[in-house]
Amino acid sequence: MKNLTFDHIYTIGEQVAETDLYTHFHYPEMLIRYDSNFIQFKKMPNLQEFQQTAHYLRKFHQERGQKHVKFYFPENEKLPSELKEYLQKEKYDIGFMELYAIQPDQFPKTNANPKIEVQLVTNQNFNTYLELQYEQDREYGKAFADQKITLHQKSFDSNHIHQVIAFYKGEPAGSVDVIVGEETAEIDSLYVKETFRNNGIARHIQQFVMNTFSDKTSILLADGDDTPREMYRKQNYEFQGYKYEATKVYE
Known part of the structure; x- marks a missing residue:
C-alpha cells in the first residue's frame, strides 16, 4: 500500500x-x-x-x-x-x-442481509437522505443543520462526492459520503441512527463502498478517543498516522 x-x-x-x-x-x-x-x-x-x-x-x-x-x-x-x-x-x-486505510479486497466479507439495502443517492432518494442528515446535524444545533442543507446539495451536485444511504426493513437507517480522488475513496461521515445500531448496517455500508470503488484505496479519519477506531482495526484497516x-x- x-x-x-x-x-x-x-x-x-x-x-x-x-x-x-x-x-x-x-x-x-x-x-x-x-x-x-x-x-x-x-x-x-x-x-x-x-x-x-x-x-x-x-x-x-x-x-x-x-x-x-x-x-x-x-x-x-x-x-x-x-x-x-x-x-x-x-x-x-x-x-x-488517526488516519486509516485499506485495500477493498482486504475488508472482511459481509454476508448479505435481506433486511439491509444500501444505495447510491439519486434524485429519487435525495430528500430521504437529506432528512436523515438533518436529524443527525440537529445534534449540533438548528443553525448548523439548516446551513448544512446547502452543503449536502453541493456535495450531491459534485462529480467527485458520492452520497450513500442505507435502509433497514425499508426505513432510512444510515449513510456515508464517499470522496473519490485519483487513488483513494475517502469514507466520510459514516452514520447509523441510534435505533438501528448493532444490526451490521455500518459493515454493509462499508462493504458497499469497497464493492463500488474497488479500484481505490479506502481511507478514513477516526477520532483518537472514540471506540470506532477499534472496529476499524478489527476490520483490517491499517493505521497511517495521527494529527x-x-x-x-x-x-
Whole structure:
C-alpha cells in the first residue's frame, strides 16, 4: 500500500492565507463549521508563534461573527509540553485524529442481509437522505443543520462526492459520503441512527463502498478517543498516522 498522509483527506474550505508557518482555511458559506474554518500548522509552532497565530485567527473570526478558533498541528508530531500546558491552561479542547486505510479486497466479507439495502443517492432518494442528515446535524444545533442543507446539495451536485444511504426493513437507517480522488475513496461521515445500531448496517455500508470503488484505496479519519477506531482495526484497516488538534469556543 502506498504511503498515505492527511494530505489525501478532502478539506471543505478555501485557502485564504499562507505563511512559512501555517495555512489558513476559511469557508464563508458555513462559518460555524469548525472543520472548514481553521489553521493548519506546517511545522510545530513554539509558544510565541502559536500565541501570535491564535491572536490573528481570533481577530479574523471575530470580524466575521465566528466564536471559535481551531488549529491542526503537523501530523505524527506530539505537542511540546510547554505548548500543551498553555493550551490546557487556556481551556482549549485538545484531541487527535488517526488516519486509516485499506485495500477493498482486504475488508472482511459481509454476508448479505435481506433486511439491509444500501444505495447510491439519486434524485429519487435525495430528500430521504437529506432528512436523515438533518436529524443527525440537529445534534449540533438548528443553525448548523439548516446551513448544512446547502452543503449536502453541493456535495450531491459534485462529480467527485458520492452520497450513500442505507435502509433497514425499508426505513432510512444510515449513510456515508464517499470522496473519490485519483487513488483513494475517502469514507466520510459514516452514520447509523441510534435505533438501528448493532444490526451490521455500518459493515454493509462499508462493504458497499469497497464493492463500488474497488479500484481505490479506502481511507478514513477516526477520532483518537472514540471506540470506532477499534472496529476499524478489527476490520483490517491499517493505521497511517495521527494529527493533534486544538479547539476553543468563546461565549
